[in-house]
Amino acid sequence: xxxxxxxxxxxxxxxxxxxxxxxxxxxxxxxxxxxxxxxxxxxxxxxxxxxxxxxxxxxxxxxxxxxxxxxxxxxxxxxxxxxxxxxxxxxxxxxxxxxxxxxxxxxxxxxxxxxxxxxxxxxxxxxxxxxxxxxxxxxxxxxxxxxxxxxxxxxxxxxxxxxxxxxxxxxxxxxxxxxxxxxxxxxxxxxxxxxxxxxxxxxxxxxxxxxxxxxxxxxxxxxxxxxxxxxxxxxxxxxxxxxxxxxxxxxxxxxxxxxxxxxxxxxxxxxxxxxxxxxxxxxxxxxxxxxxxxxxxxxxxxxxxxxxxxxxxxxxxxxxxxxxxxxxxxxxxxxxxxxxxxxxxxxxxxxxxxxxxxxxxxxxxxxxxxxxxxxxxxxxxx
Numbered sequence: 001x002x003x004x005x006x007x008x009x010x011x012x013x014x015x016x017x018x019x020x021x022x023x024x025x026x027x028x029x030x031x032x033x034x035x036x037x038x039x040x041x042x043x044x045x046x047x048x049x050x051x052x053x054x055x056x057x058x059x060x061x062x063x064x065x066x067x068x069x070x071x072x073x074x075x076x077x078x079x080x081x082x083x084x085x086x087x088x089x090x091x092x093x094x095x096x097x098x099x100x101x102x103x104x105x106x107x108x109x110x111x112x113x114x115x116x117x118x119x120x121x122x123x124x125x126x127x128x129x130x131x132x133x134x135x136x137x138x139x140x141x142x143x144x145x146x147x148x149x150x151x152x153x154x155x156x157x158x159x160x161x162x163x164x165x166x167x168x169x170x171x172x173x174x175x176x177x178x179x180x181x182x183x184x185x186x187x188x189x190x191x192x193x194x195x196x197x198x199x200x201x202x203x204x205x206x207x208x209x210x211x212x213x214x215x216x217x218x219x220x221x222x223x224x225x226x227x228x229x230x231x232x233x234x235x236x237x238x239x240x241x242x243x244x245x246x247x248x249x250x251x252x253x254x255x256x257x258x259x260x261x262x263x264x265x266x267x268x269x270x271x272x273x274x275x276x277x278x279x280x281x282x283x284x285x286x287x288x289x290x291x292x293x294x295x296x297x298x299x300x301x302x303x304x305x306x307x308x309x310x311x312x313x314x315x316x317x318x319x320x321x322x323x324x325x326x327x328x329x330x331x332x333x334x335x336x337x338x339x340x341x342x343x344x345x346x347x348x349x350x351x352x353x354x355x356x357x358x359x360x361x362x363x364x365x366x367x368x369x370x371x372x373x374x375x376x377x378x379x380x381x382x
Contacts, residue, residue, distance in 0.1 A: 003093060003199070005072045005297035007031025010050070012070025012092075014057065014084075016043025018338035018348065019273050019289075020076035022281070024048045026289040032297075035069045037062055044338045045076070057081050067092040074250060074296050076272055078104055079151060095199050095249040095296045100271050103246065107149045107180045110269060117245035119238050119266045122257075123183040130171050136181040137161065143184040146170045148177060156216075160184065185265055187257035191225055193239035194277040194288050196304075197248045198295040205236040206284060206304045209276045209312075211255075214375040217346060220366075221276045221312040222359050223283065231262055238264055246271070251292040253277060275314070275348070282334040282353040283310035308355045311362045313372065315350040317343035322371045323352070332356050332365075 005011075011027050013020045016038025024034040024045055035051040036043065046052040051069060055062030058081040066073060066088070073094045075085075078101060085098035103109045114121050125136035127146065137144060142164075148157035159170045161181075173179060190213060194206040210225035211218055225232065239254040246252070246269070253274025257265040277288040286294075286302030294301055315323050315335075320343045327335050337350035356362045367376050 003072070003298055005032075005093075009033070009071035009297075010035055010069055011293065011296075012037065012066045012073040013045055013049070013076055014038075014066070014073065014080050015076035016040055016045040016052075017076055018044050018340075018350075020045035021048055021338060022278075022287075022289045022336070023074070023076060023273065023292060026287060027293050030290065030293060032293070035066060037066050042341075044340060047339050058084060060084060060087060063087050064091075072296055074292070075101070078271065096271065097247075097249070100246055100248060104269060104271050105150055107147060107152075107268070108178075111180070113246055114242055114266045114269070117238075117241040119242055120263065121266055122185050125181050127174065127179045127181050129174065133167070133170060133174065133179075133181065137164075137167070140181055140183050145182045145184050146173055146179050147182065148173060149180050150177065158216075185257045185259065187259055187265070189225070189227065189258040190267075191227070191231075191235055191256040191258055191264075192221070192274065192276040193235050193254045193256065194251060194274060194280065195236075195239040195243045195248070195254060196251050196288070196291045196295050196301060197243050198301055199249055199298045200300075202301050203240055203243065204291070204301050204304055205239055206277060206280055206288065207306045208232050208235045209279065211276050212375075215346070217316070217348075218275050218314055219372065219375045220314070220363075221279050222363070223279050223306060223310050223312075224359070226359070227258065228262070231258060231264070234264055238266065242266060242269060250295045251277070251288050275351075276312075278336070278351050279310045279312040279353055280304070281336065282355055283308050309357060309359045309362070311354045311359055311366060313352050313354065313366060314348055315352060317345050317347040317349055318374075319371050320349050323350075326369060326371065327352065330354075330369075332362070 010033040021044040033050040036045040036049040037053045088094045190211045197203045208225040210222040212220045251273045253270040255267040273288045281287045334353040
């Protein structure tokens with residue numbers, strides 16, 4: 001039976017990154033205290049949390065400490081130790097459970113679950129060795145993408161196989177463990193939907209986001225997405241079906257490909273607030289972070305209506321200096337920096353939500369700033 005967690009209670013967060021930070025800030029505004037478990041002192045989440053437990057994610061002793069201080073526990077990233085989650089599922093209140101993470105940590109299990117929802121995915125084959133790889137390439141064809149089944153993000157742990165000349169590089173990826181070969185979808189747009197499901201069974205979706213990736217890293221999320229009403233409606237239906245099949249509690253990011261014939265394919269899912277949902281912080285009545293807190297605490301879900309067109313643009317390490325110089329001149333720019341200690345190339349240091357009246361006008365204005373010139377050279381703008 002679901003519980004109602006009231007203001008004054010403590011929310012435990014596993015993971016100290018920016019998602020946990022923004023989750024903790026929303027929780028604090030709602031009257032909650034927060035405790036974070038993370039191995040890094042002064043992590044982004046720790047900077048705003050009431051308590052930090054500094055320990056590896058695999059530490060059962062740290063999990064016991066979190067259990068003792070938290071009334072409800074959640075996580076802000078996927079690569080959490082499953083044994084720790086199984087312990088907390090038994091000994092504390094972990095509404096999301098452990099099975100969801102076991103499924104989404106492995107691309108093969110994730111694909112199976114997505115297919116059970118009735119959603120389409122790219123053709124795929126499991127690959128454990130070079131013989132499997134050759135067989136899978138012959139069956140799926142080229143171009144295709146070989147990905148590690150576990151621990152890949154932002155383009156890491158994958159190799160695009162355009163021709164047989166790429167097979168040697170792909171075979172080296174097998175040294176990291178079991179892989180999956182996927183058909184490379186010829187898509188028109190990348191989309192995503194944030195869907196949130198409460199402990200009460202209530203479910204809602206945010207407006208569809210149109211996403212631009214550069215070098216496998218999300219560059220921008222454009223909302224409203226430049227798609228038809230039919231595509232918008234179908235994308236939300238797909239996201240809800242996936243969330244309900246997975247038994248999600250809290251936020252779920254559902255990444256989609258829109259094919260040339262408007263066929264929607266699910267690429268992958270993330271069982272937490274998502275980078276492509278950051279636009280909700282300044283453009284929606286209720287942000288994805290507040291909504292996640294509401295969902296795990298058994299509250300009624302908030303109104304997710306879009307109040308203004310918005311373009312979310314990620315601030316990477318190489319952009320930070322120019323952003324700090326220019327953002328003070330931009331009334332339409334809502335800046336969110338994460339407090340990371342070192343600005344590295346391609347490291348996500350923050351994001352800006354540009355709010356306005358028309359996304360195409362905003363895209364032109366952002367391009368004129370010339371801060372994201374590398375991304376503009378590579379990305380497609382209309």
